Amino acid sequence: xxxxxxxxxxxxxxxxxxxxxxxxxxxxxxxxxxxxxxxxxxxxxxxxxxxxxxxxxxxxxxxxxxxxxxxxxxxxxxxxxxxxxxxxxxxxxxxxxxxxxxxxxxxxxxxxxxxxxxxxxxxxxxxxxxxxxxxxxxxxxxxxxxxxxxxxxxxxxxxxxxxxxxxxxxxxxxxxxxxxxxxxxxxxxx
Amino acid sequence: xxxxxxxxxxxxxxxxxxxxxxxxxxxxxxxxxxxxxxxxxxxxxxxxxxxxxxxxxxxxxxxxxxxxxxxxxxxxxxxxxxxxxxxxxxxxxxxxxxxxxxxxxxxxxxxxxxxxxxxxxxxxxxxxxxxxxxxxxxxxxxxxxxxxxxxxxxxxxxxxxxxxxxxxxxxxxxxxxxxxxxxxxxxxxxxxxxxxxxxxxxxxxxxxxxxxxxxxxxxxxxxxxxxxxxxxxxxxxxxxxxxxxxxxxxxxxxxxxxxxxxxxxxxxxxxxxxxxxxxxxxxxxxxxxxxxxxxxxxxxxxxxxxxxxxxxxxxxxxxxxxxxxxxxxxxxxxxxxxxxxxxxxxxxxxxxxxxxxxxxxxxxxxxxxxxxxxxxxxxxxxxxxxxxxxxxxxxxxxxxxxxxxxxxxxxxxxxxxxxxxxxxxxxxxxxxxxxxxxxxxxxxxxxxxxxxxxxxxxxxxxxxxxxxxxxxxxxxxxxxxxxxxxxxxxxxxxxxxxxxxxxxxxxxxxxxxxxxxxxxxxx
Numbered sequence: 105x106x107x108x109x110x111x112x113x114x115x116x117x118x119x120x121x122x123x124x125x126x127x128x129x130x131x132x133x134x135x136x137x138x139x140x141x142x143x144x145x146x147x148x149x150x151x152x153x154x155x156x157x158x159x160x161x162x163x164x165x166x167x168x169x170x171x172x173x174x175x176x177x178x179x180x181x182x183x184x185x186x187x188x189x190x191x192x193x194x195x196x197x198x199x200x201x202x203x204x205x206x207x208x209x210x211x212x213x214x215x216x217x218x219x220x221x222x223x224x225x226x227x228x229x230x231x232x233x234x235x236x237x238x239x240x241x242x243x244x245x246x247x248x249x250x251x252x253x254x255x256x257x258x259x260x261x262x263x264x265x266x267x268x269x270x271x272x273x274x275x276x277x278x279x280x281x282x283x284x285x286x287x288x289x290x291x292x293x294x
Numbered sequence: 295x296x297x298x299x300x301x302x303x304x305x306x307x308x309x310x311x312x313x314x315x316x317x318x319x320x321x322x323x324x325x326x327x328x329x330x331x332x333x334x335x336x337x338x339x340x341x342x343x344x345x346x347x348x349x350x351x352x353x354x355x356x357x358x359x360x361x362x363x364x365x366x367x368x369x370x371x372x373x374x375x376x377x378x379x380x381x382x383x384x385x386x387x388x389x390x391x392x393x394x395x396x397x398x399x400x401x402x403x404x405x406x407x408x409x410x411x412x413x414x415x416x417x418x419x420x421x422x423x424x425x426x427x428x429x430x431x432x433x434x435x436x437x438x439x440x441x442x443x444x445x446x447x448x449x450x451x452x453x454x455x456x457x458x459x460x461x462x463x464x465x466x467x468x469x470x471x472x473x474x475x476x477x478x479x480x481x482x483x484x485x486x487x488x489x490x491x492x493x494x495x496x497x498x499x500x501x502x503x504x505x506x507x508x509x510x511x512x513x514x515x516x517x518x519x520x521x522x523x524x525x526x527x528x529x530x531x532x533x534x535x536x537x538x539x540x541x542x543x544x545x546x547x548x549x550x551x552x553x554x555x556x557x558x559x560x561x562x563x564x565x566x567x568x569x570x571x572x573x574x575x576x577x578x579x580x581x582x583x584x585x586x587x588x589x590x591x592x593x594x595x596x597x598x599x600x601x602x603x604x605x606x607x608x609x610x611x612x613x614x615x616x617x618x619x620x621x622x623x624x625x626x627x628x629x630x631x632x633x634x635x636x637x638x639x640x641x642x643x644x645x646x647x648x649x650x651x652x653x654x655x656x657x658x659x660x661x662x663x664x665x666x667x668x669x670x671x672x673x674x675x676x677x678x679x680x681x682x683x684x685x686x687x688x689x690x691x692x693x694x695x696x697x698x699x700x701x702x703x704x705x706x707x708x709x710x711x712x713x714x715x716x717x718x719x720x721x722x723x724x725x726x727x728x729x730x731x732x733x734x735x736x737x738x739x740x741x742x743x744x745x746x747x748x749x750x751x752x753x754x755x756x757x758x759x760x761x762x763x764x765x766x767x768x769x770x771x772x773x774x775x776x777x778x779x780x781x782x783x784x785x786x787x788x789x790x791x792x793x794x795x796x797x798x799x800x801x802x803x804x805x806x807x808x809x810x811x812x813x814x815x816x817x
Contacts, residue, residue, distance in 0.1 A: 180660045183669060238661065245660075254660055262652035262668075263349050272672030273614065273648035276346035278499045282489030283452075288616035291453040293609040294460045294734065 144171045144188070151192070158189045164202035164209060169216045173198065173253070175229050176219070179237050180254050181261055183270075190267050194260035195253070215249030299331050299521050304555035306331050307808070308542050309562055310528045310571065313386020314797040315781035316562030317506025318437075320522070321514035322805030328812065329519050331554055332511075333526040333544050335563070336382035341508055344389070344497030348650045351496035355389055357382040361566065362694055365711040368743045372657035377708040378597075379746040380564050384524050385507025387564065387748070388794065389497045392619035393477040393504065394642060395440040396791035397431050400424040401629050402637075402682065405787040408629055409636035414713055415684040416594050420786040421758040421767035430799040438476035438504040438798065439483055447479045448472045449488060452616025454643045457607070457675035461730035462623050469624040473642070476504035476794070477617060483509065490616040492645070523547075529701055531559055531575040531584055531777070539584070539777045545701055558808065558817060560769075562780040562801075565595065565750035569691045569783060570706040572754065572764075585754070585771040585779075590764050592692055594685040594755050595708065596788040597747035599716045602644055603727030604655065604676040605736035606667065611675045613645040619678070626681075626726065627790045635718040638790045639681025641727065646676070654745050667740060675731065679723040680749070682790045684713040691753050749793050754783040768807040769800060776817045780804055 145152045146167045151174070152159040162170045170192075177191040202209035220227035222240045231237050244250050261267070268275050277283060299306050307323055309316045312334040320330045336357075345351050352358075356379065363370035363377045370377075381387045401408040403420040411417070435443040442448050449472045451459065462470035477498075478487045488502040501508050514520035525547035532553070533539045541555040561568045569592035573583035583591050621643030628638050646654060648671055656664055667674075689711065693704035712720075724741040731739050757763025760772035769784045771777040780801055782793045789796070811817045 181665050182662055183665050185669075254658075258653050259349060259649070263649045268648055271648050271668060272610070272612075274612075275647070277491050277493070277615075278346045282491035282500075283615040284488075284490040286615075287612065288452045288490040288492075289450060289456065291456050291611060293607075294456055 144174065146171055153188055158192070160192050160196060162199045165199045165212060169213055170195070170199060172216045172219065172227070172229050173212070175237075176216075176241075176253060177257055177261065179234060179241060181257055182234070186267060186270055190261065190264055193264060194257050197256070197260065211249050211252065215244075215247070215253075218244065218249075299329060301552055301554050303329070304540065305329060305557050306555070307558045307560065308333065308554055308556035309560045309780065310542065311335075311386055311562035311564065311567075311781060312384050312506060312511060312522055313381070313562065313564065313781065314388050314391075314506065314794045315801045316560065317385065317388065317510045318798050318801035319560055319562065319780045319805055320520050321506075321510035322802055323808065324514035324517045324519035326805065326809045327517075327519060328809060330514070330521070331556075332520065332522045333528050333542060333554065334384050334386075334522060334524050335527040335567075336384060336386075336524065338384040338522070338524040339389075339497070341497060341499055341501045341505075344493075344499045346491065346493045346496060346499070348496065348647045351493075355381045355383045355497060359699060360697070360705055362697065362705065362707045364707060364709045365689070367710045367712060368657075369746055370710070373746050376746045377710075378564075378566060378750050379748050380750065384511065384522060385505045388505040389507055390495055391748075391794055392494045392792075393475040393617075394619050394622070394792040395435065395438060395474050395476045395795040396640070398424060398427075398789040398791055398796055399627065402787065402789040403427075405637070405682075412636060412684060412715060414686060415715075416687045417685060418755070418757060418762055418786050421756055427796075427799055427803070430803045431795065433802050434795055434798040437509075437802075438795070439478055439485075440795070441473065441475045441477070441479050442471070443474060446482070449475055449477060449479045449617055449620040450490075451621065452490060452643075453611050454613035454616070454645055454675050455621035457605075457611055457613075457734055458621045458623065458641075458643050458677060458730070461734045464733035465726070465730055467623050467625040471622065472620040473622045475617070475620050477620070478502045485509075488617055492614050492616055492618065494618040527701070528563070528571055529574065529703055531561075531571065533577065533579065533584070533774070535579075537579060537774060539774055558776045558778065558812075560778040560780045560804075561754070564781055565753045565783040566691055566706050566708060568779060568781055569753040570693065573693050574703050585764050585773045585777055587773050588761050588763060590755060590757075590762070592753050593687050593690045594752040595689040595691055595710060595750070596683050596685055596752040596785070597710060597744075598749040598751075598788055599639065599679065599681040599683040599712075599719045600744040600749075601679045601720050601724060602676055602742040602745075603679070603724060603731065604667075604674050604740045604742060605731030605734075606670040606738040607673045607675065607734070607736055610672045612672060613643075613675050614647055618645055619643055621677075626723070633722055635715045635722065637682030637715070637719065639679055639719055639723050640790050640792075641723065641730075642678050642680060644676045644678035655740060655742055657743070667738070670738075677727055677730075679720065679727065680790065680792060681719045681723065682788050683716045685752055685755075685787060686711070686713055749782070749788070751782045751785040751788050751793060754779045756784050756786045769804045770807070778804065778808065
């Protein structure tokens with residue numbers, strides 16, 4: 105089972121500091137946890153984002169693999185105003201798929217291991233500059249692994265209704281009577 | 295009331311497909327008192343069932359049965375199993391179309407005469423002229439409620455149109471307006487007016503855009519002469535020893551194979567399925583498929599020379615608000631070889647929602663070059679190029695050698711490669727689109743590649759002589775008198791215009807012809 109837990113219901117683009125968390129960052133850093141960069145923390149089978157209070161539990165993929173997938177997703181489609189949890193939601197299905205299909209599991213685990221190997225000590229996620237990670241991705245962009253992840257993101261990321269407002273896209277309009285009285289021709293700068 | 299006809303009733307006209315061609319023909323015949331059964335492969339979704347969500351709507355309406363692709367077009371690489379973005383649902387692609395309703399130009403019916411023999415093409419003149427079709431264009435425009443005809447006002451311009459118009463003015467274009475649209479600008483024909491909702495491609499939930507689903511089909515059903523059978527996939531057209539067609543073998547909604555007898559069969563399954571059905575209907579008498587003595591069935595596949603141009607501006611546009619395609623520049627639609635190509639193209643407003651923009655702006659693209667474009671989504675304006683592409687013999691629909699559908703019939707392969715004329719036209723249009731947006735202050739412009747084909751044409755083309763095509767000037771098969779083609783596959787050439795108005799006009803004309811010939815007992 106993979107669960108995304110998001111204890112905060114605030115608007116996704118305005119994350120509030122978390123006052124109370126089940127696990128504090130300090131708890132996490134005690135025993136058995138690995139901090140990945142400054143953002144994601146792996147604890148047991150979970151990846152936890154202590155600042156913004158969401159986490160993701162993996163069942164079939166290694167949690168480190170999932171954490172790297174999230175970074176990979178951001179590197180493929182980088183939007184600096186889109187929080188990590190949307191990338192996490194986009195790649196989360198690979199965990200379930202890995203459970204159903206050993207080939208998928210192998211492709212993902214090996215794909216990530218290859219990125220880590222190419223990155224050297226510290227692994228892919230340890231490369232601090234996006235440019236260094238992109239140099240690796242350009243070498244693997246024609247692989248089935250990369251193309252599968254990229255292709256899946258096209259819908260996995262951009263079809264999340266919650267991110268549409270972050271791009272200014274307003275989505276469904278029929279229930280609001282269309283735009284006939286809501287600015288279909290309100291352009292002013294021309 | 296819809297009339298249920300007996301499977302053994304061999305007096306009915308069976309139409310395969312319920313879109314612009316089939317739906318219109320069905321109603322026209324029913325209005326004349328002729329019994330009609332329409333077999334529609336898709337389900338019946340009424341307009342209140344449509345959804346303002348691009349992928350959900352795609353799942354509801356699109357024809358996603360597997361097809362394969364080949365040729366040098368980019369669609370074959372980016373969308374290898376989705377050559378066309380068309381519909382499997384009652385109403386066919388008239389649920390999805392954007393409403394642009396343009397008449398062909400006079401010279402476009404005589405493409406070979408006007409363009410000359412262009413190397414590598416199979417250009418041909420239509421066996422009909424604009425003058426012959428004009429009365430039917432007029433009927434179609436009235437039926438569909440096309441703006442700027444019959445005293446119907448144009449639609450108001452949305453933000454995307456205003457950007458287009460400002461650019462057109464700067465470039466000196468003269469013919470730019472909100473289009474000839476089969477979308478109500480005011481209540482008409484018991485349908486309400488456009489509410490500027492912006493999901494034209496997903497099916498108009500107001501019913502403001504003309505679709506056979508809620509115009510021709512219910513009108514036909516009301517006569518008691520028309521029955522539409524949804525979820526009924528035609529598999530084979532049968533014939534007798536004399537070579538006349540006698541009925542259609544299809545799989546019904548319960549997955550059972552049925553044979554509907556027929557006096558006449560009209561094929562209107564769009565330009566991929568129609569030739570596929572004729573080819574799959576091969577027999578010992580017609581080993582190359584029905585109506586195919588010329589070998590032209592499936593050939594001369596056209597898809598219009600398309601492409602899009604999106605521009606990013608410093609300030610918001612909100613292009614997705616309002617009617618998607620109510621904006622056109624017609625100045626480049628003329629035939630003017632001094633531009634380096636024959637034929638012409640239209641430029642029409644277009645927008646995609648964020649999910650489809652991500653899928654189609656630069657398929658396969660990634661990284662910041664791609665994402666920084668989407669980051670400016672709100673500041674984007676867009677236009678679509680639709681121009682005449684060259685018919686080529688080897689651009690064609692064939693039956694796949696190995697792959698079969700769930701009924702065991704070979705699936706279709708769509709082979710397409712651009713002609714150099716197509717490329718020259720597209721490049722010209724990209725340049726004009728770029729100049730247009732830059733004239734209004736665009737800071738970045740994207741020449742976006744063609745999407746999976748929405749205008750699929752030419753694969754059962756009309757010809758004067760039987761050896762050059764599949765059907766005559768009435769869409770009647772050269773080989774088999776009681777077999778007709780009623781969709782865009784009968785187009786001899788594509789013109790620069792969106793094809794639906796011409797398909798509807800041809801269907802009205804064909805209904806007159808079929809009724810006359812039935813009365814004369816020639817068919």
